[in-house]
Amino acid sequence: MFVDDLGYGDIGVYGGSHPTPHLDRMAADGLRFTDFYVAQPVCSASRAALLTGCYPNRLGFHGALGPGARHGLDPGETTLAEVCRSRGYATAAFGKWHLGHHPPFLPVHHGFDEFYGIPYSNDMWPLHPDYVDLPAGAAKRKRGYPDLTMIEGDAIVDPVVTPDDQRRFTTELTERAVRFIDAHHDEPFFLYVAHPMPHVPLFVSDRFGATAATDLYRAVVRELDWSMGAVLAALDRHDLAEETLVIFTSDNGPWLSYGNHGGVTGPLREGKGTTxxxxxxxxxxxRWTGTIAPGRVCRLPMMTIDILPTVARLIGADLPARPIDGRDASA
Known part of the structure; x- marks a missing residue:
């Protein structure tokens, strides 16, 4: 599970004040990293690195792609999904992509059997974040932004994502993830859940609804924690805990300039967009029950680019023919 703009100090097990019982239990049952790093502190570049095992500059990514971008992740790159599919894994991506919104760059052309989600960040739409709760037609609009779309496979299935749609994002993507696990529990699978939250503008479903603006970020984090718990429960229901490596992390630090709509970094300096x-x-x-001992804490550095070569070794897959920068961390 790859969430968006979550800070180092935003979850309980890292000293955060937000209640995150499922993530805290996941850490108690598995492994928590104190020094885990992304390859760049911004959306597209960080995601490209995670999925390819390469530093973003090697891939031609230097920041975040906007709706006007004509390029994306090169089809010649080998992704983590393709590595898994080479060993017979079913693959799916649900959530935010942000590696190119034109069809040749979408997940179904990068090794994923299924994709349902948004093409880029949830703020890349014509509605100004501070005005999304105004009546229809009254919201202040940002110039130069097209409507945000929802994509399934490589086709647009909803041409205009609304604020109400965004409120359903976390729950809807979680339900998709659970259905995928239910459908593929008797075969190997790779599931990439990339929640758009807690990237601004913040949205949360009614059952986690905040009672005040200052509570909104807290409510969003609670719903993400619920999402992780629902995925873990689905795995446990099918007796897959001992067969499944589950990873929860964030694409970069929090967007501090948004105040109480952004997260916190605990003892760390600055946030998203800085090095x-x-x-x-x-x-x-x-978490990997039976393989990772409960309650472990790793204080050695690891990066998102290390995940692809680590997974490749664990499943007996060949590394990509192209150069990669990550290193196997399973030894």
């Missing part, structure tokens, strides 16, 4: 620790050092929790 200080708060921008590139993120929470990371892993």
């Amino acid at each position: 200080f620790e708060g921008g590139v050092r993120v929470p990371c929790v892993m």
